Amino acid sequence: MTAQSTSQSTSLSMAAALNRAMADALAEDPTVLVFGEDVGALGGVFRVTDGLEARFGSHRVFDTPLAESGIVGTAIGMAMNGLRPVVEMQFDAFAYPAFEQITSHLAKLRNRTRGRIGLPVVIRVPYGGGIGGVEHHCDSSEAYYTHTPGLTVVTPGTPDDAYRLLRDAIASPDPVIFLEPKRRYWSKGEVTFEGSTPMDRAVIRRPGRDVTVIAYGPMVATALETAEAATEEGWDVEVVDLRSLAPFDDETVCASVRRTGRAVVVHEASGFGGYGAEVAARVTERCFHHLHAPVLRVTGWDIPYPPPKLEEHHLPNVDRILDTIARLQWDDEVVGVRGA
Amino acid sequence: MVPTRELLPTAEPLSLLRKDGSPVEDSPLAMPDDDVLLELHRRMVVGRRFDTQATALTKQGRLAVYPSSRGQEACEVGAVLALREQDWLFPTYRDCVALVTRGVDSAETLTLLQGGWHLGYDPYVHRVGPQCTPLATNTLHAVGFAHAARLKGEDTAALVLVGDGATSEGDTHEALNFAGVWKAPVVFLVQNNGYAISVPMSKQNAAPSLAHKGIGYGVPSVLVDGNDVAAVYAVVKEAVEAGGPTLIEALTYRIEAHTNADDATRYRTSDEVAAWLDRDPVDRIEAYLTARGLLTPERRAAVAAEAEEFAAGVRAALNTDHEHDPMSLFEHVYATPTRHLREQAALLAEELA
């Protein structure tokens, strides 16, 4: 656990920790701006920017016209002119209108200009399901971003990381896609406000000897629950929280897998062509001779995100992760991939 | 101060010079000073020579491709010279003449098209954003840049260049709307050169003019004769001084094909091209300045000689082979190369060893 009790630590929800991170950044650095749809008076549909406009003024924290390409495109222009925009996309699937600005410019301008234009822009995206949201409100869009060189992609699993990672993202000289697991917005945890693990490093949330479960964002809590349940089956599960999806921390992940000899990658997004495929490939390439079983994935099905009353059948849960751990060749039984 | 600015453009394009170079007596625009007019002429002649030189270099394989702006010099030069030093230009692939007019080194201007890198110049030196290829995306960069200047208390305007086709892209409309709401000091100059590659205006737009689109966003709009350099200069200057957003549609024509790789005979007639050659923007300002006795034979010859010298410089720079360091591929993807990219750079270095 990274959350330690220090004199400064406080118990906060993830949403409140993110709010504090923006408030502290706005207070410390006059070039930081926060803008997007409904982020001003309303404080965002999830209230993550609550109170910031009142405290810092509408020249620093403001509502924009309702246009995502416009938000990201103007943020690029502002960053070219020395400011540090932190913009909010209201929901995962509503960031898609900004895709061209993100992939063609935000990700590429530093490279295109040989380092002359750096774009310190943070794009906050509430993502993922589990909140009973209707269509277009529950996508896990991380693979679109991690597949784009030039972007840094991070996602917190705890309130403490939410604070720290957002501060680091705002301080980064490069554009950061900051994915906020919306189903964990209201989960509380200790927040220390102090520098800890660097933004590009994974952390071991729970040590274990038998199998490494690799998770991030909303699935970190699910992986930890699974680890508790697994003790009944006699498995000692190690949980790695990636935190940074791009860059990927091969070192921490592979060191864990070499110790345990088994690995399962968990995410909400569809599996095919998904982020877990990259993790499985990298771990296999680097740890092959330490593996007792193939690296398996537990992901959402390869379907458009389901309606609220069916989402429980889509999202990875403790049982599905335990079933997958059970298939990791514990008694020399050959692991079968289900299906053809 | 600036009078109340109209949201709707005039029915007829504003102009200062007729096609034959005679002045328009009752124009609402202010005729630029004589020294400005001479400078506009000089830069147009040099710009055109640069353009024909660049097209020639495609034939010799020295440029991968070149989108000519022949016929559009009044827009490229008039707009850029109307900017103040502190203002920024956000150009497209079509606007190399605007870049060299702004002072960007000609070889650095052509780096993108020559293929050595995606951009050759430092945007901060001459206050010129990277030439933009994804259509209309630069409009939003200009709005963000200008709005940031406002927030910082700086008096900086942004001039963004777009084509007629690019006005159909969503980003143009988002940018006009943002600029209207924020009252950002941005001049949108649409060079309506008649075609988006092969697609004519009739298939692009149903409004009375492209300038009419400003009214829906509360952005004052101007329709101007884009082959009249004095008029383009006057309207851009006025727009910059006005401080808020302005949409300007300049009516002009692309004399060459879309690029050297395009075959324009498939979609337009030579009669149409001939009619526009008759409205040539360089001839027009030359006729006016000659009639006024400002453009003497000596000055004319000196400008022509300067243009030749400029072209020779372009040839010399482009005919030199440069080394392209493969290891530079990894250098600027991030401010500090990631572990992952350092590993890949090492693999490429091994391949090259």
Ligand SMILES: Cc1ncc(C[n+]2csc(CCOP(=O)(O)OP(=O)(O)O)c2C)c(N)n1
């Ligand atoms: C988003 C996008 N779609 C398509 C293209 C391919 N393309 C390049 S130039 C062009 C025509 C643009 O016409 P216009 O905006 O009128 O500018 P012009 O080339 O005439 O200067 C097209 C379709 C592109 N560059 N970007």
